[in-house]
Amino acid sequence: MAKLQSVEELAHVSNAARNALAAQRGTSTTIYVGMGTCGIAAGARDTLRAITAELARLQIEADVEGVGCIGICVKEPLVDIQQAGQPRISYGNVTLEMATRIIEEHLVKGQPVTKWIVGRVPTHY
Amino acid sequence: MDRANMNDATTLVSEILVSGGAGNGLLEAFTGELTRRGLTDHVRVASASSRGFGASEPAVIAQPAGILYCRVAAADVAEIVEETVLNGRVIERLRYSEPEIHRALPFYDSLPFYSKQVRIALRNCGIIDPERIEAYFARDGYQGLGKALAMSADDVIGIMKDSGLRGRGGAGFSTGLKWEFARRSRAMPKYVICNADEGDPGAFMDRSILEGDPHSVIEGMAIAGYAIGASEGFIYCRAEYPLAIARLKSAMAQAREYGLLGENILNSGFTFDLALKEGAGAFVCGEEMALIASVEGRRGEPRPKPPFPAVAGLWQKPTVVNNVKSYGMTPQIILKGPEWFRAIGTRGSPGTAVFALTGKIKNTGLIEVPMGITLREIIFDIGGGIPKKKRFKAVQTGGPLGGCLPASALDTPVDFDSLTAAGATMGSGGMIVVDQDTCMVEFAKYFLTFATAESCGKCVPCRIGGQRLLEVLTRITEGVSSPADLDEIERISRNMREASLCALGQLTPGPVMSALRFFRQEYEAHIHDKFCPAGVCKGLFDYFILEDKCKGCGLCKKACPQDAISGERKGLHVIDLLKCIQCDACVEACNLDAVIAQPRSKGVHAIPVA
Numbered sequence: 198m199a200k201l202q203s204v205e206e207l208a209h210v211s212n213a214a215r216n217a218l219a220a221q222r223g224t225s226t227t228i229y230v231g232m233g234t235c236g237i238a239a240g241a242r243d244t245l246r247a248i249t250a251e252l253a254r255l256q257i258e259a260d261v262e263g264v265g266c267i268g269i270c271v272k273e274p275l276v277d278i279q280q281a282g283q284p285r286i287s288y289g290n291v292t293l294e295m296a297t298r299i300i301e302e303h304l305v306k307g308q309p310v311t312k313w314i315v316g317r318v319p320t321h322y
Numbered sequence: 323m324d325r326a327n328m329n330d331a332t333t334l335v336s337e338i339l340v341s342g343g344a345g346n347g348l349l350e351a352f353t354g355e356l357t358r359r360g361l362t363d364h365v366r367v368a369s370a371s372s373r374g375f376g377a378s379e380p381a382v383i384a385q386p387a388g389i390l391y392c393r394v395a396a397a398d399v400a401e402i403v404e405e406t407v408l409n410g411r412v413i414e415r416l417r418y419s420e421p422e423i424h425r426a427l428p429f430y431d432s433l434p435f436y437s438k439q440v441r442i443a444l445r446n447c448g449i450i451d452p453e454r455i456e457a458y459f460a461r462d463g464y465q466g467l468g469k470a471l472a473m474s475a476d477d478v479i480g481i482m483k484d485s486g487l488r489g490r491g492g493a494g495f496s497t498g499l500k501w502e503f504a505r506r507s508r509a510m511p512k513y514v515i516c517n518a519d520e521g522d523p524g525a526f527m528d529r530s531i532l533e534g535d536p537h538s539v540i541e542g543m544a545i546a547g548y549a550i551g552a553s554e555g556f557i558y559c560r561a562e563y564p565l566a567i568a569r570l571k572s573a574m575a576q577a578r579e580y581g582l583l584g585e586n587i588l589n590s591g592f593t594f595d596l597a598l599k600e601g602a603g604a605f606v607c608g609e610e611m612a613l614i615a616s617v618e619g620r621r622g623e624p625r626p627k628p629p630f631p632a633v634a635g636l637w638q639k640p641t642v643v644n645n646v647k648s649y650g651m652t653p654q655i656i657l658k659g660p661e662w663f664r665a666i667g668t669r670g671s672p673g674t675a676v677f678a679l680t681g682k683i684k685n686t687g688l689i690e691v692p693m694g695i696t697l698r699e700i701i702f703d704i705g706g707g708i709p710k711k712k713r714f715k716a717v718q719t720g721g722p723l724g725g726c727l728p729a730s731a732l733d734t735p736v737d738f739d740s741l742t743a744a745g746a747t748m749g750s751g752g753m754i755v756v757d758q759d760t761c762m763v764e765f766a767k768y769f770l771t772f773a774t775a776e777s778c779g780k781c782v783p784c785r786i787g788g789q790r791l792l793e794v795l796t797r798i799t800e801g802v803s804s805p806a807d808l809d810e811i812e813r814i815s816r817n818m819r820e821a822s823l824c825a826l827g828q829l830t831p832g833p834v835m836s837a838l839r840f841f842r843q844e845y846e847a848h849i850h851d852k853f854c855p856a857g858v859c860k861g862l863f864d865y866f867i868l869e870d871k872c873k874g875c876g877l878c879k880k881a882c883p884q885d886a887i888s889g890e891r892k893g894l895h896v897i898d899l900l901k902c903i904q905c906d907a908c909v910e911a912c913n914l915d916a917v918i919a920q921p922r923s924k925g926v927h928a929i930p931v932a
Contacts, residue, residue, distance in 0.1 A: 200579075200580060200581025200584075201580050201581050201582065201588055202581075202588070202589045203588055203589050204468040204469075204471065204472060204588055206588075207459075207464060207465070207468050207588060208465070208468070210459055210580075211459045211460065211462065211463070211464075211465065214456045214457070214459040214460040215459075215460040217456075218456075218457070218460050219388060220385070220386060220387070220388025221388070223388045223389075223390060224373070224383040224385075224388050224389070224390040225373050225374075225383075226373050226374035226375070229448075231448060233447075233448075233529075233530055233533045233534055233565075234526070234529060234530075234533060234563075234565055235526070235530075235687075237565075252374075255372070256371050256372065257371060257372045257373065257374045258341075258370065258371040258372065258373050258374075259373060259374045262451045263451060263453070264447075264448050264449060264450060264451055264452070264534065265446075265447040265448050265450075265452050265530060265533050265534020265535060266447055266448055266530040266533065266534050266688060267447060267448020267449070268435075268436075268439075268444060268447070268448065268530075268687050268688040268689055268690075269435055269436075269685065269687045270686055270687035270688060271684070271685050271686045271687055272687075275448075280374065280375065280418070281375070281390050281418035283418075283420050283424070284424075284429070286424065286427060287430070300374075303376075304374035304375075304376050305374075305376040306376050306377060307375070307376040307377030307378060307421065308377075308423070309421075309423060309424065309427070311423070311426075311427070314427055315430075315433070316427060316428045316429060316430045316432075316433050317424070317427050317428070317429050317430065318429075318430050318449070319429045319430060319431050322430065322431075322441070322445075322449060
């Protein structure tokens with residue numbers, strides 16, 4: 198990694214990062230799992246493991262990212278599904294069993310499980 | 323003809339991925355079409371696993387342009403190659419279209435929990451992966467530092483002063499003014515310190531920022547270093563936050579890789595780097611002088627101020643000590659300007675405040691709201707009110723050194739000055755809500771126990787005053803106190819307030835003084851009547867089942883571990899005080915508020931009458 202030599206280079210790297218992220222997100226499924234201490238205390242590590250296991254089992258390629266605490270801790274573990282750059286859809290209180298079901302319903306069948314959904318994350322957030 | 327504009331197009335598309343439907347003949351169709359057009363040297367085709375688009379597959383992804391097509395059929399292939407591969411145009415009808423059912427789902431900012439929030443310090447928390455600096459870059463990360471480096475240090479300080487940012491650690495001193503004092507001090511070297519000790523029980527605002535967006539703090543500290551003329555900074559993070567420490571270390575390393583920490587940052591001539599110092603379990607080290615002592619390797623004990631750290635701090639050199647949230651907000655203030663910040667919040671307290679909502683509240687969590695919002699809005703609109711249909715009793719703000727406010731104060735605007743005037747403090751942002759089942763004597767005693775245990779012991783008013791105050795409160799909760807004890811509380815509190823060396827001792831009496839101010843009858847009931855109205859202090863009440871509320875459901879009988887409750891289905895249930903150990907199981911089990919605490923009756927009880 199070369200050290201940035203100017204403010205212009207920083208702006209360039211920022212643009213590149215933004216574009217790369219947009220291209221990546223625009224063509225794939227990204228799954229965000231709340232991995233702040235609140236999420237972990239609520240069981241997010243198990244939820245994350247269940248998600249990666251199920252994706253492997255179904256041979257689905259999706260990016261799984263750990264993020265921090267989005268604030269609504271009472272709903273942890275939170276799992277957000279973002280597809281093709283659209284707003285993230287947030288599932289709340291996601292247990293191992295729910296995680297497996299969500300992948301099947303939301304990703305494979307294309308049907309979000311509305312009763313477990315907290316809301317969508319606006320793109321301006 | 324096909325090769326004429328090929329150079330332009332193929333920089334947009336050099337790879338076609340067929341996902342989740344290779345069996346549909348798409349792979350062959352693409353290979354065939356690309357061969358026919360002579361493009362096989364420039365564009366490769368590959369099959370990829372399903373990307374989870376389930377019902378919208380087979381999908382085709384054109385890289386590196388990042389174009390996704392759904393429900394692609396063999397008949398579409400020729401058009402895709404012509405339009406997208408060769409001419410870089412997007413075919414709208416093949417794009418991913420969001421299912422109608424998604425659009426019915428509410429956005430976060432229309433949910434009561436989020437609709438009143440303005441996220442500045444928390445802007446990236448829960449949104450980005452804190453372990454990837456590139457994700458921070460994509461959200462204007464380090465642009466604030468870049469902008470600051472292009473202006474003079476005095477201008478940076480001017481912006482911070484004009485913004486009106488007051489220290490979010492709780493003291494609320496003007497951040498810009500503090501940096502100015504440090505800048506004007508002549509001694510070198512100077513230091514920047516981040517107070518990430520967050521000792522208040524129930525507070526996790528700083529922890530969440532350190533775990534979720536560590537770069538915002540690093541960037542803020544670098545800006546502060548530039549402003550005051552420091553080249554070294556320390557993050558003092560409590561050891562009880564191992565995840566925050568790990569994320570900070572990873573973030574600092576990544577920042578160094580890009581040269582955003584270290585020598586000659588962005589070729590500006592400014593050199594700045596950070597070190598992490600872990601705390602060792604002492605609440606008092608959240609006090610800046612004790613914190614500095616700890617960084618110096620000494621026992622965490624404060625010393626008198628003045629001189630203030632900005633003049634003589636770490637190793638007697640000019641030092642700026644600020645809270646995690648203050649640094650976290652700094653890059654945005656530099657980027658968006660002081661007027662933007664001033665336009666949020668109130669005149670005396672511009673900007674936002676971050677609160678950790680805990681206790682008897684439906685929506686526990688972390689919020690960021692403009693200063694000036696009322697306690698009622700926070701607790702009931704955002705927090706969702708009290709669970710299990712219980713009544714709000716009080717809210718503790720400012721942690722163990724703060725104060726509690728009753729229902730009559732719910733319309734108090736939340737800002738530094740209004741909360742102080744009301745009898746509480748802003749503190750770092752911990753907000754604990756309690757309901758009718760909380761005893762305000764026991765509640766104050768809880769915080770007092772904590773504060774006295776954490777006293778460093780250096781000064782007499784705190785070391786001994788705290789102990790004596792705790793003894794008085796303990797007597798009151800045990801029903802062996804006298805009316806003179808109320809005067810004793812006031813006397814000791816006054817001594818501690820006026821004579822303690824640091825804010826720990828000065829503010830330890832805060833919770834009990836505010837509880838006494840707003841809930842005096844409850845204290846008097848404990849003292850005069852040996853009665854705890856909330857039914858908490860063991861031995862100071864009897865449980866009793868109200869005839870007009872009991873419907874005979876039997877839940878209390880089932881819950882009682884002592885078989886102390888008798889009653890037939892649909893008939894009035896009765897508690898046998900000879901067996902009752904006051905464990906609260908029946909109170910928790912009852913959905914009708916039929917179990918109440920009443921003053922003790924005469925006679926033999928399992929728990930002796932005081």
